[in-house]
Amino acid sequence: MAGTVNPDLRKERENASFHPEKVTNFLYGGPGVVKRKRELESLVLNDPDFQSEDLNFLSREQQYETQMKKSILMVTKGEKLKITDVQDRSFYTSAVSGSDSFSFGLHVAMFLPTLYGQATQEQKDKWLKMAEKYAILGTYAQTEMGHGTFLRGLETTATYDPTTQEFVINTPTITAYKWWPGGLGKTSNYCVLMAQLYIHGKSYGPHPFMVQIRSLQDHKPLPGVTVGDIGPKFGYGSVDNGFLAFNNVRIPRENMLMKYSKVEPDGTYVKPPSTKLAYGTMVQVRANIVVNSGRVLAKAVTIATRYSCVRRQSEMKPGHPEPQVLDYVTQQYKLFPYLAAAYAFWLTGQTMMSVYTTSSNQISKGDISALPELHALSAGLKALSSWVANVGMEECRMACGGHGYSHASGLPRLYANMTPGATYEGENTVMMLQTARYLMKSYNQSLQGEKLAGSVAYLSGVQPVPAAGRTRNMLDLGVLCDAYRHRAARLVHEAAVQLRNERQAGKDQPDAWNAASVDLVKAAMAHSQYFVVKNFAERLTDSTLDSSISDVLTRLCQLHALHGLVTNSGDFLEDGYLTGTDVRQARRHINALMAKLRPDAVALVDAFDFPDGILNSVLGRYDGNVYEHLLEWAKASPLNKTDVHQSYHKYLKPFLEDNRAKL
Ligand SMILES: CCC/C=C/C(=O)SCCNC(=O)CCNC(=O)[C@H](O)C(C)(C)COP(=O)([O-])OP(=O)([O-])OC[C@H]1O[C@@H](n2cnc3c(N)ncnc32)[C@H](O)[C@@H]1OP(=O)([O-])[O-]
Numbered sequence: 065m066a067g068t069v070n071p072d073l074r075k076e077r078e079n080a081s082f083h084p085e086k087v088t089n090f091l092y093g094g095p096g097v098v099k100r101k102r103e104l105e106s107l108v109l110n111d112p113d114f115q116s117e118d119l120n121f122l123s124r125e126q127q128y129e130t131q132m133k134k135s136i137l138m139v140t141k142g143e144k145l146k147i148t149d150v151q152d153r154s155f156y157t158s159a160v161s162g163s164d165s166f167s168f169g170l171h172v173a174m175f176l177p178t179l180y181g182q183a184t185q186e187q188k189d190k191w192l193k194m195a196e197k198y199a200i201l202g203t204y205a206q207t208e209m210g211h212g213t214f215l216r217g218l219e220t221t222a223t224y225d226p227t228t229q230e231f232v233i234n235t236p237t238i239t240a241y242k243w244w245p246g247g248l249g250k251t252s253n254y255c256v257l258m259a260q261l262y263i264h265g266k267s268y269g270p271h272p273f274m275v276q277i278r279s280l281q282d283h284k285p286l287p288g289v290t291v292g293d294i295g296p297k298f299g300y301g302s303v304d305n306g307f308l309a310f311n312n313v314r315i316p317r318e319n320m321l322m323k324y325s326k327v328e329p330d331g332t333y334v335k336p337p338s339t340k341l342a343y344g345t346m347v348q349v350r351a352n353i354v355v356n357s358g359r360v361l362a363k364a365v366t367i368a369t370r371y372s373c374v375r376r377q378s379e380m381k382p383g384h385p386e387p388q389v390l391d392y393v394t395q396q397y398k399l400f401p402y403l404a405a406a407y408a409f410w411l412t413g414q415t416m417m418s419v420y421t422t423s424s425n426q427i428s429k430g431d432i433s434a435l436p437e438l439h440a441l442s443a444g445l446k447a448l449s450s451w452v453a454n455v456g457m458e459e460c461r462m463a464c465g466g467h468g469y470s471h472a473s474g475l476p477r478l479y480a481n482m483t484p485g486a487t488y489e490g491e492n493t494v495m496m497l498q499t500a501r502y503l504m505k506s507y508n509q510s511l512q513g514e515k516l517a518g519s520v521a522y523l524s525g526v527q528p529v530p531a532a533g534r535t536r537n538m539l540d541l542g543v544l545c546d547a548y549r550h551r552a553a554r555l556v557h558e559a560a561v562q563l564r565n566e567r568q569a570g571k572d573q574p575d576a577w578n579a580a581s582v583d584l585v586k587a588a589m590a591h592s593q594y595f596v597v598k599n600f601a602e603r604l605t606d607s608t609l610d611s612s613i614s615d616v617l618t619r620l621c622q623l624h625a626l627h628g629l630v631t632n633s634g635d636f637l638e639d640g641y642l643t644g645t646d647v648r649q650a651r652r653h654i655n656a657l658m659a660k661l662r663p664d665a666v667a668l669v670d671a672f673d674f675p676d677g678i679l680n681s682v683l684g685r686y687d688g689n690v691y692e693h694l695l696e697w698a699k700a701s702p703l704n705k706t707d708v709h710q711s712y713h714k715y716l717k718p719f720l721e722d723n724r725a726k727l
Pocket residue numbers: 173204206207212213214215216246340341343344346347349435436439487488489490491494498501502505
């Protein structure tokens with residue numbers, strides 16, 4: 065990060081009120097972790113083997129090949145360097161892949177976790193070592209062309225044949241084709257297949273099966289297997305999301321992953337403690353998406369903030385030099401709420417992962433009591449965080465003006481590759497409705513006098529509306545948390561009332577649910593937002609937090625809470641919990657907070673500690689030398705390889721000559 069730094073960025077760094085290193089340590093969990101992260105990143109970023117042409121200049125086939133080469137290097141070098149620790153691997157992997165996925169993304173993110181979570185010990189003995197050592201490559205094949213959300217509607221069948229003790233895997237229709245799994249098209253030779261289990265003509269619902277799809281000798285699809293790439297998408301150019309169909313392919317009985325459900329040789333079905341344990345891998349990935357959403361938002365906001373300090377435009381005062389665009393308060397209003405949100409979700413992601421780890425340890429020991437809370441929390445936070453990241457990334461892109469639209473900014477690729485986080489691993493609205501389902505259940509339990517625990521404990525009593533005329537300090541994090549809690553509890557209550565009213569008006573439960581679903585999503589959203597705000601505020605009470613950074617982090621937390629409050633002010637005003645004066649005060653505080661955060665903005669994004677090689681953005685460069693590198697980047701475009709493009713000779717020349725001849 066050395067070299068000549070753009071003077072505007074240098075000044076920003078000199079004027080910051082704190083040292084970013086301290087915030088970096090807070091964000092990553094201590095100086096030791098930061099040191100290790102940097103060591104691993106520099107192993108990748110200083111290794112010429114990992115350098116490749118900018119993927120934006122390559123065709124899809126070239127992108128696939130480039131990422132494959134890098135991914136293999138990453139695995140082999142990682143093994144030599146003995147990078148085995150989970151956190152180390154994640155630092156190392158994200159340094160290699162930047163804003164893109166690596167070729168074995170699904171193998172690591174879903175195939176292996178499904179084996180860890182759903183296989184018996186014998187099955188682990190058989191496959192795990194091969195999978196861990198990349199001797200086989202797998203993916204998670206669940207979604208079909210016709211059904212992604214509605215898992216119970218999957219059409220692929222696994223019919224047990226007790227005479228041979230095999231399952232017959234079949235794709236009965238076009239809509240039953242597996243569609244979307246990452247790495248399925250060209251890379252994987254195995255998959256975890258979710259298929260409807262049938263025994264003696266009876267359906268038992270979706271279950272996971274280990275299925276080989278390609279030969280280990282020549283990588284050709286095995287007999288009865290049709291597999292390929294689904295074609296170009298909005299993003300993920302380097303990933304071979306695939307389709308897959310089976311024509312009565314037989315697999316041994318032992319290939320059903322039987323940690324929870326079992327099929328005995330004679331076809332006796334042994335029920336799992338909960339049918340939803342088969343969905344465990346998705347819960348893990350949803351928790352990861354919360355972490356990733358904070359991270360991608362942090363990247364986008366780093367790019368846009370640094371660039372907004374380098375970019376000068378217009379005259380604020382006649383005859384004066386053009387100001388840095390970040391000095392426009394409207395620009396701050398575009399970026400600072402997402403800067404605050406990036407911090408909020410970074411911290412939420414950490415809490416989500418620790419809830420996940422504790423609960424899944426409990427579940428793997430046979431105690432499944434934590435499952436409903438874990439599912440509801442991860443579903444709601446996955447949806448909220450990926451929605452906010454989506455809107456935030458796009459806002460950051462637009463805040464960079466024209467250059468934001470260029471791939472040189474890094475923002476289009478970041479957006480295109482991260483936006484499906486709102487769709488995959490559970491479409492967001494559907495996930496919010498899952499959270500709402502849990503909220504309704506919990507709310508009803510509280511009405512029955514049951515004491516609630518965990519994230520829904522607050523539902524036990526809707527807060528009374530404070531007396532009118534009471535003045536509040538809208539910067540007080542306690543006041544803000546109370547307001548979010550009240551709003552969540554009230555919206556849960558109102559959704560429950562609406563549901564009851566729909567029932568009383570004669571609708572059956574599914575119709576009543578559908579009629580109330582907009583309110584149900586709103587309630588789940590409010591619940592998830594309360595969790596995020598409360599979590600941020602709680603992290604600031606950490607007594608080990610350095611006092612030199614707690615001021616600036618408190619401002620971010622206040623901004624996050626106030627911005628959400630103002631954006632959703634109707635929810636807080638509707639029942640008179642907050643007054644118009646409170647909201648006006650909140651708006652004024654936002655302006656004042658932005659002014660206070662302005663000198664610290666660059667230090668706050670520097671604290672995310674993304675090296676240039678990972679950020680992959682000309683606009684977001686640490687040294688701020690944007691313009692010369694924009695030109696250099698453009699010159700590297702394949703269209704500039706020759707001064708005169710071949711199409712001139714083929715098409716343009718005769719066309720122009722013809723037109724001139726006609727004059
Ligand atoms: C890197 C990433 C790449 C991408 C990969 C992918 O996308 S991979 C593909 C990703 N694909 C997707 O993500 C697909 C998204 N779709 C789904 O996950 C499910 O089909 C569903 C949850 C929408 C409905 O499921 P359903 O019709 O079977 O269920 P229901 O609504 O009738 O509720 C019944 C009960 O089950 C409960 N429960 C439900 N899930 C869980 C869980 N995981 N845990 C615990 N519990 C769960 C629920 O709360 C309810 O409890 P209650 O109230 O009775 O006590």
